[in-house]
Every structure is written in C-alpha cells, then in structure tokens.
Amino acid sequence: MRHASDHELLRVDNVRKSFRTPESGVVTPLDGITLSIRNNEFLTLLGPSGCGKTTLLKTIAGFEDLDEGEIYLDGRPMSGVPAHRRPFNTVFQNYALFPHMTVAGNVGYGLQVAGVPRAEEATRVADVLRLVGLSGLERRKPAQLSGGQQQRVALARALVNRPRVLLLDESLSALDRKLRQSMQIELKNLQHTVGITFIFVTHDQEEALTMSDRIAVMDKGRILQLGTPAEIYDQPASRFVAGFIGTSNIFTGTLTQDNGAARVQVAGGPAIAVTAGGFTAGEQVDVMLRPEHFALVPGGNAASGSIVAVIENIVFVGTDLHLHGRLGNGMPVMALERHARAAGGLNLKAGQTVTLHYQATSPHLMKSGAA
C-alpha cells in the first residue's frame, strides 16, 4: 500500500499561456498557475467549462509550449523535454484512438514503441483489458466500439505503460454509473498498488470528492483554492468555490458584533448568528450554510440561531428530501431532511412555514466579492 507522500513530484511554477482567438481577442486559459503535486497523489482539477483544465494538462504533458513559467519533474525543468520523452501518459478528452489499429494495437502501442518484448506486451495488454472490462474485444477497430468502450480503451492505452503521472481528462464521463464506480475503485487501487500519480479533470463533483486526495478549483485560468475535499467542502474560500462543490445557501451581509455575539445582518433579511473568527465588524461578508446544517421544526418561531422559511417545493431523492423554500424577504433557501424522519410524523407540505435551526459554528464566513 502506497500513500501520497510529502515528496514533491511535479511542480507547476507560475505558468502562463494565452491563445489568440479568431474573434481577434486573447484568451488566457493559464493565468499564473502554481501547483505542487506530491508523489502518488490523486489531484483533481475542478472548474467550469473553458477555465483551462485541458490546457493545463496539455502543458504538463508537453503538447503546448508555455508563455511563461516552468514545470519541474523531480526538480528538473521540463521545458526542453519533448512530449514523447516525458514519463506521463494522457487519457484524452476526445480519446484520440488510432482508427487504423485494433483495440490490442492501440493498447500495445506504447509498449511496442518502448521496445517491450512481444510476449510481455501480450500479457500486459490482456491484463489491462481485463481490468477495464474489455476482454474479448481485442480485434475490434475503434469505430466498432461504443463511446464508453472507446473511453476504456483510451484509459487502458495509458494505464498499460505505468507512467509516473497519469493525466486524465474527464476520462470516466462516458461510462454508466455502475461502470464508472467500478473504474473509480480500480483507479484508486492502481494509485496505491502501482504508485501512479493522478491528475484528474472532472465535471462531476461527487467523483471529485470521493476520488481526490486534494482538489484544485479553477476559474478563468487561475486556481481559486487548493485543498482536501473536506477543506473545499467545509471551508470554501469564496462564493464561487462554495457554489461549485455541493449545494449551499449563501447570504451576503454586514458583520456586526455586540457583546461578543457576532451576526451577519442580511440586507432586508434575517440576522445570522455566526462565529466571526478572522473577520472584523462592519465588513461585508458572504455566509454559507449547507442544507444539511439545518434542523427543521414546523411553525415559524424566529429566534437567534434560526431562520424562518416557507416551503415551496419538496423533492424526493431517496434517502433525503430536498426542501426548497423562501425567506420572508423572498430569498431562496434550501434545506435537507431525512426522508425517514419526514415520513415519520413531520408531514411536510408545500406552503408550510418552518423554522430552520443551525449551530452557531455551522455558518462559514467568506470575504464578499472575493474571486
């Protein structure tokens, strides 16, 4: 069993990259990215479409030159090293399978190029195809495969080389839920058994939370926050990050202090009791409350540490109910209730007024207007 060590494997140092676009503008998908990736780590890049995730992977792999900055592997600068000499493999967002080769030919390509003996190649190809569940399709051409099968060939083609760093660009996106979960487990196993470092791009926040040792949330070519999944979830640095992972209620207001009781006064709305560590009275702040922070009591009984809302919509999602409501001033709010509890006597209905209680330690404060 191997674990992410503190040893720094890859360092992305103040990397900048712009493209000229046909609209006669300039996009800067990498606007000063600095990132330290540890040996054997599973790092996920998360961010909206077009924020520069693929471009970052391409610069690491060596397909794009940098405008500024440097990438180091084990302290060695990579800028003079062409892509084919870097011990990285990529699973491309569009798969990029060789159409004129069979599945076995695609997967074995890296080994053939590296001069691995035929017999070893055959066993390693068979092994990795079994791993991704494609045994028996060795002789098909990519055009004869489904999208999900093609994606798994792309995964196998990269995995079989056992690279130091594996760059995955939304590489599980085309798989159904069951297959995706089993591939997630396989990748995590490989991280520990083979000792591969993963840089993983996904749009699926659940996947990011379950797979990652650390998550980097990106927007417009910058890294907004880098931390463990729990850090990102519990202490997002900004409204943007909070909005990107999980569901959240975010209110903007002014921090007030009176007799040691800190509150955030939402303009035209409730005052939310908070613990104000690191912020000073009078500051504009964003307060985040996760839906699961609320304990629901029927009836409108506003007191400190609670807010009153009217339920508008109840969505059943299995174990939980998602309650969409509105505060007195019309602001939307979302709460979570266990289905079992709600069914057992609460008898929630749309139009009902409820009080949502929370612990004073639950609200998370963020600088207002922070990127």
Add this chain to the structure above:
Amino acid sequence: MPRQRLSPGWAALNLYGAAFLVFLYAPLALITVYSFNANAINMAVWEGFTLDWYRTLFGMQPAGAAFDAAFTENPDRIFQVLRNSLVVALAASAISTVIGTATALATARYDFIGKRIYQGLLFLPMMMPDIVLGIALLIFFVGVGFKLSLATIIIGHCTFLSSYVYIIVAARLAGMDNTLEIASADLGAGPLTTFRRVTLPLIMPGVIGGFLLAFIISLDDVVITYFIAGVDTQTLPLFILAMMRRGIRPQINALAVLLIAFSFVVASAGLYLRSRKN
C-alpha cells in the same frame, strides 16, 4: 418514393444519366470495335473480326493476309517508347509523390509566413496552360544548358504532378485528427515513429491515389513532353502522334485500346484505394 420513380422527371433524369455515359464512352467503344475490324482501308466498314492489328503492332506478320512491310511496326521501336514512357511515369510520379506529400504535411502541420501565398502558388502549375508550361520548361532547360533527354521529361513532369499529389494528400490530411499524432507522442513515440506508424498509414490512401493519378497524367502527357523531349527520347503518346502523321492506321486503334485498358486498371485501383475508409 416508388411513385416518384415513375414520374416523368425521374425518367428524364435517368435518360440524361444514360446519355451522358454514352457521350463519355461512345468514342472509346468505337475505337475498341475498330481495333478488331479486318478492314484495313476503311475502318468504318466492318469486314470481320481480326487480331491482326495487335499482332502487327508487335512486329508479328500475320500469315495469309496481304501486308506490306510498311504496315508492320518495328517492335524494337514500340518497346523502346513504351519503356521510355514507363520510366518517365514511374520516376516522375514517385518523385512527385514524395514532394507533394511532404508539402501537404508541411502546410497542414506548420504555420509559416506567407503560407497562404505558398499554397496558392502550388495550384498554379495545374492551372497553367500546358503549352505555356512546355515552352517555359524548354526555354529554361535550354537556358541552363540541360541536354533534352528522359531526365528533362522527368523533371518537367514533376513540376506539375507535385501539385496534383499535394492537393490529394492535403485533402486527406484535412480529414485527419491531428490529436492522433499528439497521442502517439504522448505514448512515447518520436516524430519518425509517429510518422511511420500513425500519420503515413492514415494518409496512405491519399498518397497512393495521388501517385496513381500522377502516373496516369504523366503517361499520357503530350503537350509538355513534346517540348522537352529530346530528338531520340520519344514517349508513347509522342510516338502515336508521329504515327498519326502517316495517316490513321489500324494499329493506332489497337495501341489506343491497350492504353485504355491500362488506364482503366490504374484508375480503378486509385478510386478503390481512395474510397476505402482508413
């Protein structure tokens, strides 16, 4: 749909299609028929089936018929011009294929200053009237002191054949995803391996198609070759032209039919390879 098929418009379209094919192939069919006609004086009047014209073409005097020696071609001469033509066509199309493919790769994969102008100039030799190109080449060869020979024909053919190959291979490359080359590099393959194992196999149908087209064009080129061929380096089309000066003789029909058959085989192979996916 079946109703539509019976409509007058549909019938007219079919008729037009058939008429067009007749228009294209009637002369070829006629010459084929003539080449087997025993009538030596007036080939438009059928006098019975014969293979004599094919025989005399290769110097075999058929027995029984009244042939004077003038009707029989010198086989050495025929084989020599045939050899000349094949040498020129093979060499010129091979060289043009290399040049045209390399050019297509360069324009598809790299950006350089003046690329658009460069691409435009590549089309020009195809557009230029043959007679202009022929005269220009002649003046050039004479100017630099090249003795006209097979080599000058080969060089001359390369100037315009490279354009044809370039256009066909460039079209093929335009349809090819260049992330495949990136993927190959990602898997550890150097530029040469990537070219040999990924790029070349994928553009191969275009390369072969371009080669065959160049081969056929070179094989039957008259105008340009006429200017740049030396006195003693006749190619097959020039030879036929010379034969014609002595009157249209039945052997010409036989030779033409052989050429048609050969072109047909090469063109079919080219079409087949181009239509074959990957």
